[in-house]
Amino acid sequence: MRPCERLSVCVLAVLCVAAGGAHGGKVLVWYAEGSHWINLQPMLESLVDKGHEVTVLLPNTSMYMKASDTSRYRFLHFNTSVTKESLEEGMEMFLRFTIYEAADMSYPQLIAAFLDMVGIHVKVQLRYLDGVLKSESVMAKLREGRYDVLLADPIFVGSEMVAELLDVPLVFSLRFTAGHTFERLCGQLPAPPSYVPGPLVKLTDRMTFKQRLANFLFYASQDLLAKWFWSSADEYYTEYRGKPTSMCELVGKVDLWLIRTYWDLDFPRPLLPNFKFVGGIHCRPAEALPQDMEEFVQSSGEDGIVVFSLGSYIKNVTMERANVIASALAQVLWRYIGEKPETLGENTRLYDWIPQNDLLGHPKTKAFITHGGTNGIYEAIYHGVPMLGIPMLADQPDNMVRVEARGAARSLHFNAMQSQELLDALQDVINQPSYKESVMKLSRIQHDRPLSPRDEAVFWVEYTMRNKGAKHLRVQAHNLTWYQYHSLDVMLLLLSVALLLALLLVKSCGFCVRRCCGRSRNMKSKSKSKAE
Numbered sequence: 217m218r219p220c221e222r223l224s225v226c227v228l229a230v231l232c233v234a235a236g237g238a239h240g241g242k243v244l245v246w247y248a249e250g251s252h253w254i255n256l257q258p259m260l261e262s263l264v265d266k267g268h269e270v271t272v273l274l275p276n277t278s279m280y281m282k283a284s285d286t287s288r289y290r291f292l293h294f295n296t297s298v299t300k301e302s303l304e305e306g307m308e309m310f311l312r313f314t315i316y317e318a319a320d321m322s323y324p325q326l327i328a329a330f331l332d333m334v335g336i337h338v339k340v341q342l343r344y345l346d347g348v349l350k351s352e353s354v355m356a357k358l359r360e361g362r363y364d365v366l367l368a369d370p371i372f373v374g375s376e377m378v379a380e381l382l383d384v385p386l387v388f389s390l391r392f393t394a395g396h397t398f399e400r401l402c403g404q405l406p407a408p409p410s411y412v413p414g415p416l417v418k419l420t421d422r423m424t425f426k427q428r429l430a431n432f433l434f435y436a437s438q439d440l441l442a443k444w445f446w447s448s449a450d451e452y453y454t455e456y457r458g459k460p461t462s463m464c465e466l467v468g469k470v471d472l473w474l475i476r477t478y479w480d481l482d483f484p485r486p487l488l489p490n491f492k493f494v495g496g497i498h499c500r501p502a503e504a505l506p507q508d509m510e511e512f513v514q515s516s517g518e519d520g521i522v523v524f525s526l527g528s529y530i531k532n533v534t535m536e537r538a539n540v541i542a543s544a545l546a547q548v549l550w551r552y553i554g555e556k557p558e559t560l561g562e563n564t565r566l567y568d569w570i571p572q573n574d575l576l577g578h579p580k581t582k583a584f585i586t587h588g589g590t591n592g593i594y595e596a597i598y599h600g601v602p603m604l605g606i607p608m609l610a611d612q613p614d615n616m617v618r619v620e621a622r623g624a625a626r627s628l629h630f631n632a633m634q635s636q637e638l639l640d641a642l643q644d645v646i647n648q649p650s651y652k653e654s655v656m657k658l659s660r661i662q663h664d665r666p667l668s669p670r671d672e673a674v675f676w677v678e679y680t681m682r683n684k685g686a687k688h689l690r691v692q693a694h695n696l697t698w699y700q701y702h703s704l705d706v707m708l709l710l711l712s713v714a715l716l717l718a719l720l721l722v723k724s725c726g727f728c729v730r731r732c733c734g735r736s737r738n739m740k741s742k743s744k745s746k747a748e
């Protein structure tokens with residue numbers, strides 16, 4: 217064999233090994249609930265498709281996760297002292313608060329109640345973490361597993377601690393944390409308050425002076441409160457490790473952040489190399505509807521249908537609110553679904569569950585009435601369906617502000633709206649061409665990217681596995697103090713030098729002036745004495 221031939225064989229062999237590195241990786245997934253779990257699944261499916269082994273940590277108390285969900289993942293069970301009743305009670309409390317009680321509260325009351333809930337949430341999460349850390353069998357399985365990456369939604373606190381203990385690269389998938397505190401304070405993602413509106417403050421990126429002041433104060437208050445939010449976690453981590461450990465410090469070690477938003481919904485902002493924006497990760501082309509549903513949709517004739525959903529958390533609303541919605545819908549559907557109805561209600565069908573994506577992708581769908589959850593909004597953008605928002609909780613009002621700012625939606629207040637208002641708004645969204653045009657523009661932006669969000673997310677998870685972490689993408693800001701970060705020490709020095717120079721200048725000028733004056737006085741006195 218000639219040397220160059222041998223060389224090419226070697227190169228080929230090396231290439232094969234390098235390319236094969238990411239195949240058959242072992243992915244560990246931290247538990248998640250509700251829409252957060254739904255959001256993780258498309259990525260997990262793709263990882264399985266690509267030949268990776270996906271193991272999901274599954275607590276014995278969960279409202280949404282079931283081992284029967286899919287046989288494509290392995291499950292690692294752990295026990296938690298959290299009871300199903302307390303979980304459901306907490307959820308009920310949260311919904312009651314956000315839908316009904318919050319509306320009557322003053323701003324300070326609202327903040328206090330919100331903080332209270334975040335505090336409770338963190339404490340509950342720590343009990344789940346406790347179930348993992350204090351179980352020798354679970355920890356042994358985690359160690360033996362030799363996972364290549366841990367994937368987590370950081371709303372469910374604790375993955376950062378497990379990643380640290382197992383020394384496994386950590387990838388976060390999240391929409392946002394309260395006040396962007398994890399991203400900004402722990403992840404070092406810059407968020408200038410002058411043009412990056414905080415989450416939940418319902419502002420756009422164009423702010424008046426008063427709004428910028430409000431946004432600034434919001435971030436500042438979140439910075440102060442964050443320490444307090446996290447205090448129970450800090451205490452727990454410190455006690456467990458026997459040395460001072462803060463949650464934020466561990467969160468700051470995350471290798472990669474996959475943020476579930478994109479520049480069709482969110483406003484442009486400064487980025488870091490280890491933050492990837494993968495909004496619309498769960499979107500996919502529509503599939504055929506079930507037979508009876510397709511017939512119902514087809515019966516709408518020229519007028520088309522309206523899809524209405526309040527998301528995965530809200531199952532029932534008060535009768536009075538339900539009536540307001542139902543009577544408006546009945547009228548709308550009477551107008552937009554064929555001519556035949558004898559009674560109004562006949563045109564509104566209720567389903568326990570709808571194939572929302574397939575309905576939104578149906579050519580007969582004219583509008584989407586939504587609670588403003590990110591998933592639904594992204595599906596509507598993906599399929600180009602204008603929206604009518606009735607936001608209720610969490611980030612929903614904020615999401616609707618964004619879609620409204622792009623002219624692709626109208627928004628109503630859930631507690632205050634009347635049937636006529638709902639009807640008028642819906643007709644507006646359907647009949648005014650500007651809403652459809654705006655949402656089609658967003659849709660083009662959503663589709664026009666080098667990789668689909670799902671492929672992009674999978675790429676970065678594989679990248680993290682291949683490179684044994686992605687710490688090389690982390691900025692040095694993590695190792696700076698706040699005054700170094702803002703170059704306050706440098707400015708202080710420069711200011712001191714400038715002051716010193718100014719002082720010297722003043723002094724020397726004073727000296728010159730005195731000398732000159734002194735000389736002229738001398739000369740005067742000399743000339744005076746001459747004259748004498």
Ligand SMILES: *[C@@H]1O[C@H](CO)[C@@H](O)[C@H](O)[C@H]1NC(C)=O
Pocket residue numbers: 293294295351353354
């Ligand atoms: C969970 O608790 C049950 C008993 O309640 C026990 O049989 C099971 O082994 C425990 N599982 C783990 C993973 O510790």
Ligand SMILES: *[C@@H]1O[C@H](CO)[C@@H](O)[C@H](O)[C@H]1NC(C)=O
Pocket residue numbers: 276277295296297298299300
């Ligand atoms: C989960 O396991 C713990 C410990 O074994 C037990 O106390 C608890 O009742 C279990 N919860 C459920 C919902 O099964």
Ligand SMILES: *[C@@H]1O[C@H](CO)[C@@H](O)[C@H](O)[C@H]1NC(C)=O
Pocket residue numbers: 532533534535
């Ligand atoms: C929703 O239904 C549950 C029981 O099914 C009930 O306890 C609760 O009060 C209802 N919520 C509202 C807002 O009507």
Ligand SMILES: *[C@@H]1O[C@H](CO)[C@@H](O)[C@H](O)[C@H]1NC(C)=O
Pocket residue numbers: 692695
């Ligand atoms: C940051 O500082 C710590 C301790 O001072 C050090 O161990 C670490 O290597 C530094 N990180 C980088 C990226 O330089």
